[in-house]
Amino acid sequence: MMDITWQKILGHEENIRELRRGLKRGTLPHGLLFDGASGVGKRKTAMTLAAALLCGKGDEACGRCPSCLAFQKESHPDFLTVKPEAKGKATPIIRIEDIRGMQSQIATFPVMEQGRVVIIDDAQTMNAAAANSLLKTLEEPVGKVTFILLADSRASLLETIVSRCNPMRFGILTAEQVEKFLLEQGKPPEEAQILANLSGGSIGEALSRPGEEVIKLQGDVFSYVKSLRRFSAKELWQRSQALGDKKEYILTWLTYLYMMLRDILILQVGKSEELIFHRNLTAQLQGLDADFPPARLFAWLKLVEEHHRRLGSNLNLRLAVENFLVRMGEVK
Ligand SMILES: [Zn+2]
Secondary structure (H helix, E strand, O other), X not given: OOOOOHHHOOOOHHHHHHHHHHHHHOOOOOEEEEEOOOOOOHHHHHHHHHHHHHXXXXXXXXXXXXXXXXXXXXXXXXXEEEOOEOXXXXXXXXXXXXXXXXXXXXXXXXXXXXXXXXXEOOHHHEXXXXXXXXXXXXXXXXXXXXXXXXXXXXXXXXXXXXXXXXXXXXXXXXXXXXXXXXXXXXXXXXXXXXXXXXXXXXXXXXXXXXXXXXXHHHHHHHHHHHHHHHOOHHXXXXXXXXXXXXXXXXXXHHHHHHHHHHHHHHHHOOOOHXXXXXXXXXXXXXXXXXXXXXXXXXXXXXXXXXXXXXXXXXXOHHHHHHHHHHHHHHOO
């Protein structure tokens, strides 16, 4: 059964306090916008808020009434989610039909007593027609409906939509918060620590790939970094083979490489260890100092960033990877 208590949400204490205050006083606006990186807890917070609104007994869902039981079974008649749908191979988006379907549902009387809650998930994927159609509903809501929009950033939405909602920013989590969560999920301590440090503060990211895979990826990137100053043609060929031709994997590998080079730079300027991603390798990374002066690190970081961007649209992946490895080896 779905958890609908506030206690299980990691971080975002201030947002939760504000939402609970609004619930208690009955002063929540009918349009809310939660924006922030994916995987930090926007959806979980929205679901918990929805359950509390539909329960209608104060600042938290009671967990026992017919409304709460229906919500926990994911079959609440007055709760709707609109989310992007894929058609064929196209990128999933929210279309005007999706918004219209929701509008016709909320035009009828709610089944239970506390009105309706609509979550618009990944609201930034609405096309212009869908966004304009939703805007009309936000301007003149029918009946008692609360809209909760979830988006990766405010800037990706129409300004008119943002102005109709009460925006609430969801920041990233600390590595400690993510680690605690992973330990509670039963991950082994070493794995939990590595995953948390590399998660960029997102639970979603930490759970996106298995721990063994992350450890292997990290080890592979570290062996490349160690060889960077003595990179031979033979190694280049082997490395290019090993990286393969899966774009998603290569992009992840480049992200890990970027984070590692950045870590070395941060360790050199003596910034606090909290900022380090590959925290389990701190001592080894510090040991690389002599061969990694800041100017060289900056040049590498720039190349990694540039190629990460370029690979996203490159058709000949292998050629692009080889070109990248050659240019990394050329940095003086
Ligand atoms: Zn209840």
